[in-house]
Amino acid sequence: KSGFVAIVGRPNVGKSTLMNYIVGQKVAIMSDKPQTTRNKIRAVYTSEEGQIIFIDTPGVHKPKSKLGNYMNRTVENALREVDMILFLVDASETFGPGDEYIIEKLKQVKTPVYLVINKIDKVHPDELLPFIDQYKEKYEFVEIVPVSALLGNNVNRLMEQLLERL
Ligand code: GDP
Ligand code: MG
Numbered sequence: 150k151s152g153f154v155a156i157v158g159r160p161n162v163g164k165s166t167l168m169n170y171i172v173g174q175k176v177a178i179m180s181d182k183p184q185t186t187r188n189k190i191r192a193v194y195t196s197e198e199g200q201i202i203f204i205d206t207p208g209v210h211k212p213k214s215k216l217g218n219y220m221n222r223t224v225e226n227a228l229r230e231v232d233m234i235l236f237l238v239d240a241s242e243t244f245g246p247g248d249e250y251i252i253e254k255l256k257q258v259k260t261p262v263y264l265v266i267n268k269i270d271k272v273h274p275d276e277l278l279p280f281i282d283q284y285k286e287k288y289e290f291v292e293i294v295p296v297s298a299l300l301g302n303n304v305n306r307l308m309e310q311l312l313e314r315l
Contacts, residue, residue, distance in 0.1 A: 150199030154315040157209040158237035159247040163267040168203060169190045198312045209251055225257050234262045235295035242269040244283045252287050264290040270297040
């Protein structure tokens with residue numbers, strides 16, 4: 150089994166931290182080798198069950214300048230090329246326009262999306278359900294997985310779920 154997974158999310162939600170944890174733990178490669186003109190390989194996770202290639206999808210954040218349709222199409226095509234998308238959000242932040250923008254992009258592709266709620270170490274467990282509800286209202290995620298990329302909590306479970314679905 151193997152597949153491509155894109156991680157998207159607002160700046161500072163922990164995309165790099167998650168990538169580093171995954172790679173640092175069960176290794177393989179960290180690479181800047183371009184996969185396509187649109188996507189870059191960031192990390193490869195290998196286990197007995199299979200391999201997950203994580204890629205970077207630049208531009209899945211609200212553009213600061215007007216690049217118009219070209220940019221939008223590039224992002225959508227990049228999201229179409231992968232087998233799965235992880236939408237990473239920060240449990241200690243509120244839902245904002247940056248999330249709204251990403252969800253609009255997600256709605257334009259058929260690729261399955263996981264909602265990965267990061268930084269659960271920063272919030273009280275009671276806060277988690279209302280937080281999740283805000284996102285559930287906007288989009289139908291195939292899976293919702295709370296993690297702490299910093300501490301590594303539940304990251305293995307996330308990997309298992311991804312591998313099962315590939
Ligand atoms: P990126 O911009 O999405 O790549 O975010 P980074 O990986 O650079 O993380 C931004 C900040 O959040 C850094 O200071 C991280 O140490 C911190 N961070 C990332 N994941 C977690 C987490 O699970 N818990 C906590 N408490 N902090 C985190
Ligand atoms: Mg980063």
